[in-house]
Amino acid sequence: MTTTLITGANRSLGLETVRRLVDAGHTVYAGMRDPASGDEARALGAHVVQLDVTDQDSIDAAIATIPALDVLVNNAGILGTSFGVDDLDAAAMSAVLDTNVTGIVRVTQAALPLLRVSDNPVIVNVASGVGFARWLTTPGHDEYPVPAVPYAASKAAVIALTVQYAKNLPEFRINVSDPGYTATEFNGFGGHQTITEGTDATVALAMVGPDGPTGEFHNRDGRIEY
Incomplete structure (x- = not known):
């Protein structure tokens, strides 16, 4: 049976990914900062673990339970x-990068010893089209009007770090997903995609086999060319 750890799994895209992978037969560990918020994940059949991606001790303790x-x-x-720019300062930038980028590195590095002994090690990093420069500069794309600097920069970094991890770990399947403009709490439920559509790419990439893609960027329509 496939064992999967999902961070940020108590709500929204993370919780829907839990639901779909449990339904697909995975044993799912649902990582979240506050396990008290994990009732929905538990009801789906997931194992809830306390995991804060900004806290190395929390990460190490969570990995030790798996x-x-x-x-x-x-x-x-x-x-x-x-x-925007008028409300931007170094602290705001650092906070987003610490969670969205450094948090991925913390969790991934802690998980590597377990993943290395898997017959089919897979990593999926959830990014966003907001981190894709071509779409940020193309009128008509959902991403084009977005002015935020930290979030866009962090997701661009997630795309790049995915490529670099894939190059360093060729025996793994390591890819990055774009959920697309999905109706979630994140955007005040303003997105035009359903929560299920928003997890299509992540779920598909989580289920790739040893001959699947690696180092690629996908949305629900398939591969996005860099």
Whole structure:
């Protein structure tokens, strides 16, 4: 049986990913900062573990409760408090990068010993089209009007770090997903996609086999060319 750890799994895209992978037969560990918020994940059949991607001790303790690991879904992320330039400062930038980028590195590095002994180690990093420069500069794309600096920069970094991890770990399948503009609490439920549509790419990439893609960026329509 495939064992999967999902960060930021108590709500929204993370919780829907939990639901779909449990339904697909995975043993799912649902990582979240506050386990008291994990009732929905428990009801789906997931094992809830306390995991804060900004706290290395929390990460190490969570990994220690998992006996084996095949799939890591780095889903946890924050939007931040800066949405333009006038409200931007170094602290706002650092907070977003610490969760959205450094948090992925913390969890991934801690999980590597377990993943290395899997027959089919898979990592999926959840990014966003907002981190894709071509779409940020193309009128008509959902991403084009977004002015926020920290969130866009963090998701661009997630795309790049995914490529670099894939190059360093060729025996793994390591990819990055774009949920698309999905109706979630993150955007005040303003997105035009359903929560299920928003997890299509992440779920598909979490289920790839040893001959599947690696180092690629996908949305629900398939591969996005860099």
